[in-house]
Amino acid sequence: MKTDCRVCGGKVREFVDLGRQPTANGFLTPEEAEREFFFRLAVGVCERCAMVQLIEEVPQELRYHGAYRYHASGSAGHRQHFEQNALRFLETELTGPDPFVVEIGCNDGVMLSAIAEAGVRHLGVEPSTNVAELARAKGVNVLTRFFDEGTAADVRAEHGSADVVFGANTICHISHIDSVLRGVDELLSPGGVFVFEEPYLGTIVERTAFDQIYDEHVFYFSVTSVRAMAERFGFELVNAERIPLHGGEIRYTLARAGARVPAPAVGALLADENARRLSEPETLERFRRTVEGVKDELLTVLREVRAEGRSVVGYGAPGKATTVTNYFGIGTDLVPFVVDSTPSKQGLLVPGSHLPVRAPHAFSDPYPDYALLFAWNHAEEIMAKEQEFQDAGGRWILYAPEVRVI
Numbered sequence: 001m002k003t004d005c006r007v008c009g010g011k012v013r014e015f016v017d018l019g020r021q022p023t024a025n026g027f028l029t030p031e032e033a034e035r036e037f038f039f040r041l042a043v044g045v046c047e048r049c050a051m052v053q054l055i056e057e058v059p060q061e062l063r064y065h066g067a068y069r070y071h072a073s074g075s076a077g078h079r080q081h082f083e084q085n086a087l088r089f090l091e092t093e094l095t096g097p098d099p100f101v102v103e104i105g106c107n108d109g110v111m112l113s114a115i116a117e118a119g120v121r122h123l124g125v126e127p128s129t130n131v132a133e134l135a136r137a138k139g140v141n142v143l144t145r146f147f148d149e150g151t152a153a154d155v156r157a158e159h160g161s162a163d164v165v166f167g168a169n170t171i172c173h174i175s176h177i178d179s180v181l182r183g184v185d186e187l188l189s190p191g192g193v194f195v196f197e198e199p200y201l202g203t204i205v206e207r208t209a210f211d212q213i214y215d216e217h218v219f220y221f222s223v224t225s226v227r228a229m230a231e232r233f234g235f236e237l238v239n240a241e242r243i244p245l246h247g248g249e250i251r252y253t254l255a256r257a258g259a260r261v262p263a264p265a266v267g268a269l270l271a272d273e274n275a276r277r278l279s280e281p282e283t284l285e286r287f288r289r290t291v292e293g294v295k296d297e298l299l300t301v302l303r304e305v306r307a308e309g310r311s312v313v314g315y316g317a318p319g320k321a322t323t324v325t326n327y328f329g330i331g332t333d334l335v336p337f338v339v340d341s342t343p344s345k346q347g348l349l350v351p352g353s354h355l356p357v358r359a360p361h362a363f364s365d366p367y368p369d370y371a372l373l374f375a376w377n378h379a380e381e382i383m384a385k386e387q388e389f390q391d392a393g394g395r396w397i398l399y400a401p402e403v404r405v406i
């Protein structure tokens, strides 16, 4: 299927199809399972601007609503990261007489609450009402709306221009990204910066992290594609920093063209992407073949241990688990249930594959023979916490970057 690039209108060439998939965070009750929404999860690359993006998309109203289940403050590591972000903005960007910062998709206020505590003017723009309420409870000002050029014009009319526009794991979610960039152009002060942190295509390809591909991630940014997008809308990519969040992301800083001197890291990362031929069709085709190999190998392992009468439990139910279980066809015959510490997911079913989600105590009652680790980006932290499982003879099954039983 052909699609037009959402950034430049060029032709998008499909390179991987992960099959029929539901919305990744649409955890549901058994009754809701009968009228579940599915779409074809396939990804392509723009032949003109190199932006990697979904072929089909899910309407945003189905993704962000009153019951959005991802809470950014969920992990201590994330909280610390966003507090540091806030401090860095306060020290380097928000130093004028009456600075103003806008966060697109402020989630539960994990970053802006530190800005609010410092008494700096701020506004979170967050369409999911439930997480917006959590942010308000932390003293954060929130506008419950999708961010686009119309929202940006209204925010500017009411509050004036922004010194910083920030987004974390948000910008790659927004299919009308052209309107977002025009909105930032409308809102940003002449010397301001647009900073966003998003999953990195380079990491996804390098680590075979295909489970980063799901409905909410409309775009898979590279330094090459973000630089082209910035230039198209009158901005310049002035910094690109690798950060360890969510298994490997990049923090991009855009300024108005010519306003700042680009950091050397931009050129270094561009050179690295060129050397790896990151956005080239043959590299992306190789990624697809690697993913198919992981699928065959993991299913073989799971079928063998189940045939031996061994028990298997899924560990963690992030949105990623939806992609993996649906693409691989992992049902309750192979993995009877999953444990997750998020209370709002417990008692519900993983979208599409309908594996039941249970509270963490079900993991040790009794320990299974094997645990399939869906939350692999927290592998070290989890394995250390669950040392007793391994002491009791339990073994972990990992599938990224390759299938391993340890």
Ligand SMILES: [Zn+2]
Pocket: 005, 006, 007, 008, 009, 010, 046, 047, 048, 049, 050, 051
């Ligand atoms: Zn394009």
